[in-house]
Amino acid sequence: MTAGVAATRTRAGFYLDSVALMRISQAVQDIAGVSAASLMMGSPSNKELLRDAGLLDADAEAAGPNDLVIAVRADDGDALRAAFETAEAALRGPAASGRGEAGWNPRSLETGLRALPGANLAIVSVPGDFAAREARRALERGLNVMLFSDNVALAEEVALKTLARGRGLLMMGPDCGTAILAGAPIGFANAVPRGDIGLIAASGTGLQEVACLIARAGGGISHGIGVGGRDLGAAVGGAATLSAIDALDRDGATRRVVLISKPPDPETAKRIADRIAASPKRFTLCCIGMEPMDLPGNARQAATLREAAGDAFAGAGVAEPERTLEAALGRPGRKRGTVRGLFSGGSLCAEAQAVLMSAGIRFFSNVPIPGAGGAESGHRLIDLGADEYTRGRPHPMIEPAVRDRPLAKALADPEVGVVLVDVVVGHGAHEDPAGRLAAVLAAHGREAPVVIASVCGTDEDPQNRSAQVEALRDAGVVVAESNAGAAETAAALLAG
Amino acid sequence: MDDRKDPIQKLLDGPVSVVNIGLAQFARTLEGEGVAVVQVDWSPPAGGDRRLIDLLDKLGA
Numbered sequence: 288m289t290a291g292v293a294a295t296r297t298r299a300g301f302y303l304d305s306v307a308l309m310r311i312s313q314a315v316q317d318i319a320g321v322s323a324a325s326l327m328m329g330s331p332s333n334k335e336l337l338r339d340a341g342l343l344d345a346d347a348e349a350a351g352p353n354d355l356v357i358a359v360r361a362d363d364g365d366a367l368r369a370a371f372e373t374a375e376a377a378l379r380g381p382a383a384s385g386r387g388e389a390g391w392n393p394r395s396l397e398t399g400l401r402a403l404p405g406a407n408l409a410i411v412s413v414p415g416d417f418a419a420r421e422a423r424r425a426l427e428r429g430l431n432v433m434l435f436s437d438n439v440a441l442a443e444e445v446a447l448k449t450l451a452r453g454r455g456l457l458m459m460g461p462d463c464g465t466a467i468l469a470g471a472p473i474g475f476a477n478a479v480p481r482g483d484i485g486l487i488a489a490s491g492t493g494l495q496e497v498a499c500l501i502a503r504a505g506g507g508i509s510h511g512i513g514v515g516g517r518d519l520g521a522a523v524g525g526a527a528t529l530s531a532i533d534a535l536d537r538d539g540a541t542r543r544v545v546l547i548s549k550p551p552d553p554e555t556a557k558r559i560a561d562r563i564a565a566s567p568k569r570f571t572l573c574c575i576g577m578e579p580m581d582l583p584g585n586a587r588q589a590a591t592l593r594e595a596a597g598d599a600f601a602g603a604g605v606a607e608p609e610r611t612l613e614a615a616l617g618r619p620g621r622k623r624g625t626v627r628g629l630f631s632g633g634s635l636c637a638e639a640q641a642v643l644m645s646a647g648i649r650f651f652s653n654v655p656i657p658g659a660g661g662a663e664s665g666h667r668l669i670d671l672g673a674d675e676y677t678r679g680r681p682h683p684m685i686e687p688a689v690r691d692r693p694l695a696k697a698l699a700d701p702e703v704g705v706v707l708v709d710v711v712v713g714h715g716a717h718e719d720p721a722g723r724l725a726a727v728l729a730a731h732g733r734e735a736p737v738v739i740a741s742v743c744g745t746d747e748d749p750q751n752r753s754a755q756v757e758a759l760r761d762a763g764v765v766v767a768e769s770n771a772g773a774a775e776t777a778a779a780l781l782a783g
Numbered sequence: 784m785d786d787r788k789d790p791i792q793k794l795l796d797g798p799v800s801v802v803n804i805g806l807a808q809f810a811r812t813l814e815g816e817g818v819a820v821v822q823v824d825w826s827p828p829a830g831g832d833r834r835l836i837d838l839l840d841k842l843g844a
Contacts, residue, residue: 302824302825302826304805306806307807330831352827353827353830353831392821392822392823393823396823399802403801403820403821406800406802407793408794408800409802410809411804411805412804413804416833420836421825430802431794435805454790455789455791456791457790469796469797471797471816471818510795530791533791534792534795538795540795
């Protein structure tokens with residue numbers, strides 16, 4: 288039995304987006320004496336989560352998708368009261384609202400278009416059950432679409448992308464979190480200068496890492512087009528990727544193109560390769576974990592994000608400097624044992640796997656790249672952004688507290704010698720992920736394993752990459768120049 | 784504006800102009816970057832009732 292007291296409150300007809308609700312949930316959760324706090328809309332899937340947590344009472348059960356449920360478990364009545372007061376105050380505050388200055392925003396796409404008749408892009412981030420409908424309505428009104436929502440059925444994705452291709456529109460997503468269009472950062476994107484390298488990515492953090500490595504080496508990005516994680520699968524057949532290649536082919540600002548994806552379906556890969564052969568531009572393909580593929584003369588394959596960045600812009604793919612390994616060797620505490628990788632970026636986790644594999648190290652991953660996984664070596668590379676970690680919870684890029692518990696566990700595990708982490712900053716990301724990491728590290732002694740990190744971002748990002756690096760170094764973390772470099776440093780420690 | 788250009792080319796030529804349906808933080812970021820954006824305060828249509836939504840769509844509402 289769970290100790291303490293639990294209660295719920297429901298606010299009928301009070302809709303708030305999931306990110307705003309998760310931020311408030313975290314603030315309530317942080318109150319002393321509160322063991323669980325959840326603010327959710329009363330959709331069937333959310334009520335299931337509350338039931339699993341033992342927080343679904345009769346009132347919450349009766350809530351609908353337009354009703355807000357506040358559910359709390361606390362040690363005693365005082366903590367429970369404090370929790371509800373904090374939640375209610377937050378719901379009254381500005382953070383709970385995206386209200387315009389006039390105190391009123393349009394409530395539909397149609398009224399939105401009346402307010403901004405020249406709009407050329409719709410960003411859709413409503414719950415998955417409703418997302419395809421909103422995206423379709425936007426396409427039908429001639430708007431390009433970035434569909435951030437996940438949990439959209441594959442058949443709906445195919446239908447949306449077919450509709451978009453027929454109308455000459457860009458359909459980015461579903462599950463597309465990052466784009467940079469004509470200098471505008473869309474979703475989770477970094478502040479990078481404009482330049483002549485175009486990116487097409489089925490992966491948000493893959494796009495971010497390549498863009499930031501190029502930017503930090505002095506290059507720039509013309510556009511970064513997201514296509515969604517399933518675009519190069521057999522069912523979708525690269526529909527959005529082909530539209531993006533067409534667009535960047537015609538784009539005068541783009542000289543080279545980097546394509547970033549999981550290994551594509553073989554037939555789709557051939558279709559993409561044929562399309563690239565007809566392009567006058569140079570391409571770099573980075574499909575982490577993919578065997579060498581037949582490519583036309585204007586294309587090269589890169590095994591890692593760093594290699595892809597370096598192929599597109601000289602200087603962006605330099606090897607990790609010796610001093611990173613030296614810094615790791617100079618740290619007090621354990622350096623021998625197993626590697627525990629705790630990633631917020633899926634592609635960053637995949638890239639670390641590729642690096643360890645090429646060093647001959649076997650490991651387990653919850654999201655294994657081809658040829659990896661299942662090994663009993665004790666090394667573990669975990670993507671904390673995978674569905675099993677984010678069901679009903681914020682993505683670790685938005686709320687790095689998600690990593691606190693697995694990180695504390697790894698630091699206390701006598702078998703673990705190296706902890707490998709990524710810190711992703713930029714628009715949309717948490718305001719201080721390094722600070723959160725440092726707070727967890729401070730609770731562990733000098734005997735804790737060495738922690739190796741990389742910071743994906745730029746100094747122009749709201750968090751300032753250099754400040755994040757400094758905060759990590761102050762906390763005793765070894766900071767590599769890139770995610771690939773961090774993984775190489777971990778591999779070198781194991782080999783040492 | 785050159786009407787012979789297709790909608791994707793127009794988007795990439797910029798400026799980007801956004802209708803944001805959902806997470807308000809995306810609109811706040813774009814506003815901060817000087818991008819034209821209108822935030823739509825979305826909530827589930829027809830109280831989230833799927834059958835009613837399908838019916839509305841059929842009626843073209």
